Amino acid sequence: xxxxxxxxxxxxxxxxxxxxxxxxxxxxxxxxxxxxxxxxxxxxxxxxxxxxxxxxxxxxxxxxxxxxxxxxxxxxxxxxxxxxxxxxxxxxxxxxxxxxxxxxxxxxxxxxxxxxxxxxxxxxxxxxxxxxxxxxxxxxxxxxxxxxxxxxxxxxxxxxxxxxxxxxxxxxxxxxxxxxxxxxxxxxxxxxxxxxxxxxxxxxxxxxxxxxxxxxxxxxxxxxxxxxxxxxxxxxxxxxxxxxxxxxxxxxxxxxxxxxxxxxxxxxxxxxxxxxxxxxxxxxxxxxxxxxxxxxxxxxxxxxxxxxxxxxxxxxxxxxxxxxxxxxxxxxxxxxxx
Amino acid sequence: xxxxxxxxxxxxxxxxxxxxxxxxxxxxxxxxxxxxxxxxxxxxxxxxxxxxxxxxxxxxxxxxxxxxxxxxxxxxxxxxxxxxxxxxxxxxxxxxxxxxxxxxxxxxxxxxxxxxxxxxxxxxxxxxxxxxxxxxxxxxxxxxxxxxxxxxxxxxxxxxxxxxxxxxxxxxxxxxxxxxxxxxxxxxxxxxxxxxxxxxxxxxxxxxxxxxxxxxxxxxxxxxxxxxxxxxxxxxxxxxxxxxxxxxxxxxxxxxxxxxxxxxxxxxxxxxxxxxxxxxxxxxxxxxxxxxxxxxxxxxxxxxxxxxxxxxxxxxxxxxxxxxxxxxxxxxxxxxxxxxxxxxxxxxxxxxxxxxxxxxxxxxxxxxxxxxxxxxxxxxxxxxxxxxxxxxxxxxxxxxxxxxxxxxxxxxxxxxxxxxxxxxxxxxxxxxxxxxxxxxxxxxxxxxxxxxxxxxxxxxxxxxxxxxxxxxxxxxxxxxxxxxxxxxxxxxxxxxxxxxxxxxxxxxxxxxxxxxxxxxxxxxxxxxxxxxxxxxxxxxxxxxxxxxxxxxxxxxxxxxxxxxxxxxxxxxxxxxxxxxxxxxxxxxxxxxxxxxxxxxxxxxxxxxxxxxxxxx
Numbered sequence: 001x002x003x004x005x006x007x008x009x010x011x012x013x014x015x016x017x018x019x020x021x022x023x024x025x026x027x028x029x030x031x032x033x034x035x036x037x038x039x040x041x042x043x044x045x046x047x048x049x050x051x052x053x054x055x056x057x058x059x060x061x062x063x064x065x066x067x068x069x070x071x072x073x074x075x076x077x078x079x080x081x082x083x084x085x086x087x088x089x090x091x092x093x094x095x096x097x098x099x100x101x102x103x104x105x106x107x108x109x110x111x112x113x114x115x116x117x118x119x120x121x122x123x124x125x126x127x128x129x130x131x132x133x134x135x136x137x138x139x140x141x142x143x144x145x146x147x148x149x150x151x152x153x154x155x156x157x158x159x160x161x162x163x164x165x166x167x168x169x170x171x172x173x174x175x176x177x178x179x180x181x182x183x184x185x186x187x188x189x190x191x192x193x194x195x196x197x198x199x200x201x202x203x204x205x206x207x208x209x210x211x212x213x214x215x216x217x218x219x220x221x222x223x224x225x226x227x228x229x230x231x232x233x234x235x236x237x238x239x240x241x242x243x244x245x246x247x248x249x250x251x252x253x254x255x256x257x258x259x260x261x262x263x264x265x266x267x268x269x270x271x272x273x274x275x276x277x278x279x280x281x282x283x284x285x286x287x288x289x290x291x292x293x294x295x296x297x298x299x300x301x302x303x304x305x306x307x308x309x310x311x312x313x314x315x316x317x318x319x320x321x322x323x324x325x326x327x328x329x330x331x332x333x334x335x336x337x338x
Numbered sequence: 339x340x341x342x343x344x345x346x347x348x349x350x351x352x353x354x355x356x357x358x359x360x361x362x363x364x365x366x367x368x369x370x371x372x373x374x375x376x377x378x379x380x381x382x383x384x385x386x387x388x389x390x391x392x393x394x395x396x397x398x399x400x401x402x403x404x405x406x407x408x409x410x411x412x413x414x415x416x417x418x419x420x421x422x423x424x425x426x427x428x429x430x431x432x433x434x435x436x437x438x439x440x441x442x443x444x445x446x447x448x449x450x451x452x453x454x455x456x457x458x459x460x461x462x463x464x465x466x467x468x469x470x471x472x473x474x475x476x477x478x479x480x481x482x483x484x485x486x487x488x489x490x491x492x493x494x495x496x497x498x499x500x501x502x503x504x505x506x507x508x509x510x511x512x513x514x515x516x517x518x519x520x521x522x523x524x525x526x527x528x529x530x531x532x533x534x535x536x537x538x539x540x541x542x543x544x545x546x547x548x549x550x551x552x553x554x555x556x557x558x559x560x561x562x563x564x565x566x567x568x569x570x571x572x573x574x575x576x577x578x579x580x581x582x583x584x585x586x587x588x589x590x591x592x593x594x595x596x597x598x599x600x601x602x603x604x605x606x607x608x609x610x611x612x613x614x615x616x617x618x619x620x621x622x623x624x625x626x627x628x629x630x631x632x633x634x635x636x637x638x639x640x641x642x643x644x645x646x647x648x649x650x651x652x653x654x655x656x657x658x659x660x661x662x663x664x665x666x667x668x669x670x671x672x673x674x675x676x677x678x679x680x681x682x683x684x685x686x687x688x689x690x691x692x693x694x695x696x697x698x699x700x701x702x703x704x705x706x707x708x709x710x711x712x713x714x715x716x717x718x719x720x721x722x723x724x725x726x727x728x729x730x731x732x733x734x735x736x737x738x739x740x741x742x743x744x745x746x747x748x749x750x751x752x753x754x755x756x757x758x759x760x761x762x763x764x765x766x767x768x769x770x771x772x773x774x775x776x777x778x779x780x781x782x783x784x785x786x787x788x789x790x791x792x793x794x795x796x797x798x799x800x801x802x803x804x805x806x807x808x809x810x811x812x813x814x815x816x817x818x819x820x821x822x823x824x825x826x827x828x829x830x831x832x833x834x835x836x837x838x839x840x841x842x843x844x845x846x847x848x849x850x851x852x853x854x855x856x857x858x859x860x861x862x863x864x865x866x867x868x869x870x871x872x873x874x875x876x877x878x879x880x881x882x883x884x885x886x887x888x889x890x891x892x893x894x895x896x897x898x899x900x901x902x903x904x905x906x907x908x909x910x911x912x913x914x915x916x917x918x919x920x921x922x923x924x925x926x927x928x929x930x931x932x933x934x935x936x937x938x939x940x941x942x943x944x945x946x947x948x949x950x951x952x953x954x
Contacts, residue, residue, distance in 0.1 A: 045340060052618075083606075206442075209730065
């Protein structure tokens with residue numbers, strides 16, 4: 001049993017690199033291995049979702065001339081890049097990864113980002129929000145709760161224009177947020193990069209309409225129909241490596257608005273906020289300024305899968321950027337956000 | 339764990355959003371923070387109780403107007419199944435969204451209000467679901483609390499609905515009385531309606547057939563992109579639309595019609611020997627044939643119709659109405675061609691299902707039209723194949739997706755006639771052929787019993803099918819077992835037998851066959867001449883299968899000569915009834931000299947030559 005599991009993993013992993021060792025290699029539990037094999041058989045929904053995503057990626061690569069994959073180092077963009085590589089296999093993935101770096105990322109994320117791009121052997125393009133600010137195209141928010149989340153939009157749109165991209169593939173999922181639940185898989189952006197929710201094109205069967213005028217572009221979301229649990233089950237099935245932030249580790253955190261934020265150079269503690277050391281992991285890995293950690297002992301992919309299957313709080317419940325108002329995501333998306 | 343895609347229809351007044359909210363809530367699919375947001379939103383809208391409908395209404399305008407504007411996708415899972423809900427608005431002005439959300443659904447839940455009875459809009463939803471080919475429907479009769487959980491109003495609605503649903507083509511309809519606001523019969527069986535014997539809504543969803551739309555027979559593989567990492571590898575990537583494919587199998591490339599074999603198949607999880615509908619794969623072929631995006635791989639013996647004029651239902655989705663004779667872009671599988679709507683046969687009143695003449699279609703209107711394309715499409719009917727049977731029209735100026743099309747088939751003279759009436763008994767008028775189409779033929783094999791008609795026809799048919807000629811075989815013996823069971827062997831009955839066969843052949847040609855091979859003794863010259871008169875001159879090809887009576891008697895494959903000789907079969911051709919040899923057969927095959935294989939080869943070559951000569 002365990003022998004089969006090991007050879008199965010080897011087969012999958014040869015495509016990437018031996019340096020990227022699956023999280024399961026550390027897990028001593030044999031039951032975890034068996035769990036994978038049983039899950040592979042039962043989870044036909046993962047196969048359906050995988051095939052659908054690959055179909056969408058191929059459709060995007062066929063319809064657009066200058067596409068890029070929006071890559072943050074987070075699990076969704078990692079899975080997206082993984083699927084994109086499969087979509088063109090055995091050819092090499094030549095579509096670049098584009099990271100909009102707020103300058104507020106966790107160092108672990110950036111290290112992972114660079115290693116992942118190197119091992120996938122795909123070009124990595126990084127555009128800095130700081131450059132946007134330095135050029136006077138945007139200004140930092142002020143105050144204790146300042147984040148650069150909204151500023152990313154300006155940098156992203158500038159990058160799309162600079163690189164003359166006609167399509168940006170993103171790992172956004174409809175289950176993340178209620179405005180995203182209404183967005184098309186091929187989502188049109190006007191010449192100002194804006195999403196127009198009332199002008200969305202009907203999207204039927206597997207037919208995706210990527211026609212546009214010069215200066216406009218599309219966002220393409222191959223993982224639209226995936227849930228957080230699907231992503232994790234897929235990560236487990238494929239033995240995909242993720243940043244260590246996703247797994248339980250000890251870290252200095254402090255509590256703010258019911259969330260645990262990491263102590264870092266990018267956040268200023270209020271006078272009443274006290275750092276404490278906790279065993280935590282992150283469900284999403286956005287900016288250190290607005291991404292909440294949760295107390296967790298889930299140290300392997302399978303433990304995370306189990307934890308998420310039982311979770312009663314949404315993934316973005318730990319995101320301060322979504323908490324600002326009822327429609328904050330819709331408002332940001334209209335302006336061209338991810 | 340498998341995956342069921344279902345869509346929902348019904349308006350806010352019917353409590354559709356509440357029903358979905360309840361389904362999510364009671365399956366523990368709403369998270370704590372999400373629920374807290376809904377509680378807060380309910381409060382700020384001044385509502386007394388938690389409005390679960392707010393779970394699904396995402397856009398600002400929807401919350402402000404308390405209506406659902408756009409398709410929202412929701413996801414949940416139970417221990418048995420993973421679900422994708424396409425929550426679609428039910429207002430008449432948003433028909434296009436319902437069509438969008440329902441296009442890939444395995445099942446549709448139509449929500450209606452028990453207090454208001456069966457309304458026009460429920461009929462509309464059911465009709466659209468039928469048009470979109472959704473195989474399963476659940477009618478959720480909501481607000482049962484407001485009718486005292488009584489059986490009588492529910493039964494009345496169900497009976498009325500069943501009468502209406504009979505006119506539709508949805509195969510599988512279930513009904514369930516529910517109260518979404520309170521949660522009766524949503525996830526758990528309600529104790530308030532003991533008279534209802536069925537399961538709650540969730541049970542119906544968990545036991546419905548997933549993937550019921552898939553066509554597992556007809557292999558169709560539209561090529562999405564060519565994968566070429568280097569000179570040594572050339573693969574064709576795409577999603578198998580229907581059927582299955584295996585390595586080593588012979589396939590034909592459309593439109594070139596060249597045949598080759600499958601060398602390898604790679605799916606997302608690695609190399610495989612076979613793959614079925616829905617799988618995204620890369621295939622390689624054994625021959626160096628030019629294949630590109632928009633081409634389609636099929637099986638040589640099972641090819642879709644090549645049509646430059648299709649007969650289709652159109653659902654118009656744009657504020658700008660349909661312009662007849664305007665050039666649109668048509669997206670069909672991975673092919674993009676220019677197209678024109680040349681004839682709008684009628685508009686369908688979605689509320690009454692009545693047809694009425696129309697000059698155009700406006701937003702949310704549905705009609706039947708002929709769409710002519712600049713290059714041929716490889717089509718199947720939407721009923722048989724959701725992928726090769728569907729298309730969208732795109733406006734080349736605005737780039738908007740303006741219409742969804744569901745193909746009935748190749749546009750023919752009969753189906754484009756304004757009234758849609760069959761052409762009647764007049765001599766067959768074949769519609770003008772697009773340039774790519776070859777001529778069609780009725781090949782009439784006549785000869786004595788035992789001369790080898792059926793054997794030769796079968797062998798020739800196999801050859802023609804392998805070349806993708808849609809070839810039908812009408813065999814005299816087979817017709818006599820069913821269609822002509824009431825006929826004997828008198829001269830009158832023989833004439834009638836031949837007439838019926840000719841009419842069937844005519845219908846096959848009218849509806850897309852390339853070649854109809856007819857094997858009938860048809861001993862009388864005047865009967866054969868009658869058949870000839872039914873078809874345009876070049877279409878009817880008479881073939882005389884010649885063998886003398888002694889040879890036939892010696893073969894006697896069915897033991898008929900023995901019975902006839904013993905007097906058991908009166909009016910037996912060649913013994914007790916005359917056979918009139920053809921005087922102007924296009925081809926005579928003497929089977930006393932030729933083997934069946936050789937005769938079939940000669941016939942095949944002759945037909946190839948005849949048909950190709952007539953193309954230009």
